[in-house]
Amino acid sequence: MKPGLLxxxxxxxxxxxxxxxxxxVSLAFRMPGTNVSLVWLAAGVAVxxxxxxxxxxxxxxxxxxxxxxxxxxxSPFNVARVVAANTAAPVVVVLLLRxxxxxxxxxxxxDSVALLAASACGGLVGAVINALLRMGERGxxxxxxxxxxxxxxxxxxxxxxxxxxxxxxxxxGTPLAEARRRREGVAxxxxxxxxxxxxxxxxxxxxxxxxxxxxxxxxVQMWAAARFGPRVGxxxxxxxxxxxxxxxxxxxxxxxxxxxxxxxxxxxxxxxSGSASLLVAALVAEKESxxxxLAEARRxxxxxxxxxxLAHDFHNLLTVILGHVDLxxxxxxxxxxxxxxxxxxxxxxxxxxxxxxxxxYGQLMLLRPTLFDVNALVRDVGSAxxxxxxxxxxxxxxxxDSLPSIRTDRDQLGRVLxxxxxxxxxAMPGGGTITIATAATRLTQGQLQAPAVxxxxxxxxxxxxxxxxxxxxxxxxxxxxxxxxxxxxxGLEMAMADGFVRQVxxxxxxxxxGGRGTVVTLKLPAAPSxx
Numbered sequence: 181m182k183p184g185l186l187x188x189x190x191x192x193x194x195x196x197x198x199x200x201x202x203x204x205v206s207l208a209f210r211m212p213g214t215n216v217s218l219v220w221l222a223a224g225v226a227v228x229x230x231x232x233x234x235x236x237x238x239x240x241x242x243x244x245x246x247x248x249x250x251x252x253x254x255s256p257f258n259v260a261r262v263v264a265a266n267t268a269a270p271v272v273v274v275l276l277l278r279x280x281x282x283x284x285x286x287x288x289x290x291d292s293v294a295l296l297a298a299s300a301c302g303g304l305v306g307a308v309i310n311a312l313l314r315m316g317e318r319g320x321x322x323x324x325x326x327x328x329x330x331x332x333x334x335x336x337x338x339x340x341x342x343x344x345x346x347x348x349x350x351x352x353g354t355p356l357a358e359a360r361r362r363r364e365g366v367a368x369x370x371x372x373x374x375x376x377x378x379x380x381x382x383x384x385x386x387x388x389x390x391x392x393x394x395x396x397x398x399x400v401q402m403w404a405a406a407r408f409g410p411r412v413g414x415x416x417x418x419x420x421x422x423x424x425x426x427x428x429x430x431x432x433x434x435x436x437x438x439x440x441x442x443x444x445x446x447x448x449x450x451x452x453s454g455s456a457s458l459l460v461a462a463l464v465a466e467k468e469s470x471x472x473x474l475a476e477a478r479r480x481x482x483x484x485x486x487x488x489x490l491a492h493d494f495h496n497l498l499t500v501i502l503g504h505v506d507l508x509x510x511x512x513x514x515x516x517x518x519x520x521x522x523x524x525x526x527x528x529x530x531x532x533x534x535x536x537x538x539x540x541y542g543q544l545m546l547l548r549p550t551l552f553d554v555n556a557l558v559r560d561v562g563s564a565x566x567x568x569x570x571x572x573x574x575x576x577x578x579x580x581d582s583l584p585s586i587r588t589d590r591d592q593l594g595r596v597l598x599x600x601x602x603x604x605x606x607a608m609p610g611g612g613t614i615t616i617a618t619a620a621t622r623l624t625q626g627q628l629q630a631p632a633v634x635x636x637x638x639x640x641x642x643x644x645x646x647x648x649x650x651x652x653x654x655x656x657x658x659x660x661x662x663x664x665x666x667x668x669x670x671g672l673e674m675a676m677a678d679g680f681v682r683q684v685x686x687x688x689x690x691x692x693x694g695g696r697g698t699v700v701t702l703k704l705p706a707a708p709s710x711x
Contacts, residue, residue, distance in 0.1 A: 305334070558618060
């Protein structure tokens, strides 16, 4: 047998066996003296198989349905009627889903709506076929409408209990990471088990009492759907559906005055609660996907801005270098050769500084950590800054006493502070005051808080001309130039500070209190005591 035929035969056999098992389980929950079940799980199995492996597997569903009907002792006409109705429903569902360009991850609201609509249409087609064939054989009976309603609701319930679980698990790259909150997952599972136990205890009082207890499962389903996504939302609904089946098994076969109404009540609850959980999960997943797409667009904008800024900076530097080299080549006897060489050296040093800032931004810098006192570093940086900031910018230091030491690259941290002060001076073309302050603080690491040191760089310039969000820490996001070339900002200072601080396990916060000036706070983890 060829590999393709062998695989097809395997799929046919697996689908037929799964369909037959689901059918026998469903028949265990039919009303006494009828073939109408609370839920037709085989419909969900057929939809999942045909969607994943091809619509041709309707033949496996039909064959399995034929075997089940014969084993149940049905007449030939009833066998044909049941097989036709039960096969048509999943075929219609799959064809509609393909027409609607359905995606099985259920991460879009439209996909959940498509599944619900296709399930309703497919179940209705099956119920109508069954009712028409039954009336053609026996004529119209008084309870025919109730039987058709129960058939339809049972098909839809079976589709929603089985198909979403199978489809979401088959989809690759489900947007939400369902296992990200283990404690919440355990809590959801415990609550669902508790609801199932309460449902089991309530079944002797009838379907009304059972549904009243099952209302408790609705917020748990919503919780699972909203926090863990479509996959876990579908699983939670499957658990609730299974609990309803087990709890209602004895109820439907004991003292039920109106079995058709009891079935409609339970199926209606399952369909409404399942639909709500799927829609909520899809809305949350769609929102998170949109947020991820927006973040990706912002990253691409950051890369575009970075590439453009670097191209501009390096073009200017190369222009300086090449211009002075050309002057030297044209006239070797010029008296100001030293000034040309100095200009080349300054341009090369500037290029090297930009490269260092890029390494810090990418958190790729080779660090040489040492243990040192932050206040001593700030004093050293402050003594070297006046020449960089200009005469109209005052520098003030506010240093806290008894700070813990930190272990990081001292030179690199000093460079970060210097660059932040240069950025602050660039934001104050008319002059102002820059304050560097230190303080002891706490830094959140996971679920713990550890001692840390905060370094605050504050200026008194005009209100920040850019959004104080994550974008402020991206390259070339802030003001990059002033009228004074001595205080020209590269546009990489914020990105450099953020990259370095993140590399050493700290955080950066940017604020503009009172709408005036900018405050950049670096939080760095303190060295362990005795280090």
